[in-house]
Amino acid sequence: MLKKVLAIIFCSALTISCSYFNEADRKSAIPKIDTVVDFNRVDAYPLFPVCKDIPSRKKQQICFQLQMSQYIYAALKKYSLSTNQLINDTVFVKLKINALGKTSLSSIKISDKTKELLPEFDSLLKVSLLKLPVLSPAIKRNMPVTTEFTLPIILKN
Structure with a gap:
């Protein structure tokens, strides 16, 4: 009789301690990972040091665009670009900001006419980009990522 009672207690303890009953709880504890990634948007835009303290994401984007335009225009203004013909053209410059915050020209x-009238424009632009400060890179899912954007530069004389 004592053997039967010990056998029942042993089997009960074995059944209660089995992880079989906890398996349903473990499955529900696993978080689902979002696997859909929108590669056209970033969580945070690249930032100049003066734009970091702005709380709104939209205003940070505007600050970045304004600062980038001001840096490029100020750098190009230092050079005397002269031609004997009238220029009224828009140059589209594709810039890349890598995950380390370094800006490069993509x-x-x-237009062919503008390139003929200002053959040194692209090299002056490359030199101007070298003088840009290191930026905070764009952020996607809490990781720094490389971004590209197009900056229109209007040339008029």
């Missing part, structure tokens, strides 16, 4: 879309 491409320049410039």
Whole structure:
């Protein structure tokens, strides 16, 4: 009789301690990971040091665009670009900001006439970009990422 009671207690203890009953709880504890990534948007834009303290994401984007335009225009203004013909053109400059915050030139879309009148424009632009400060890179899912954007530069004389 004592053997039967010990056998029942042993089997009960074995059944209660089994992890079989906890398996349903473990499955519900696993968080779902969002696997859909929108590669056209970032969580935070690249930032100049003066734009970091702005709380609104939209205002940070505006601050970044204004600062980038001011840096490029100020750098190009130092050079005397002269031509004997009238220029009224928009040059589209594609800039890349890598995950370390370094800015580089990806491409320049410039008309043939403007390129003929200002052949040194692209090299002056490259030199101007070298003088840009290191930026805070764009953030996607709490990781720094490389971003590209197009900056229109209007040339008039």
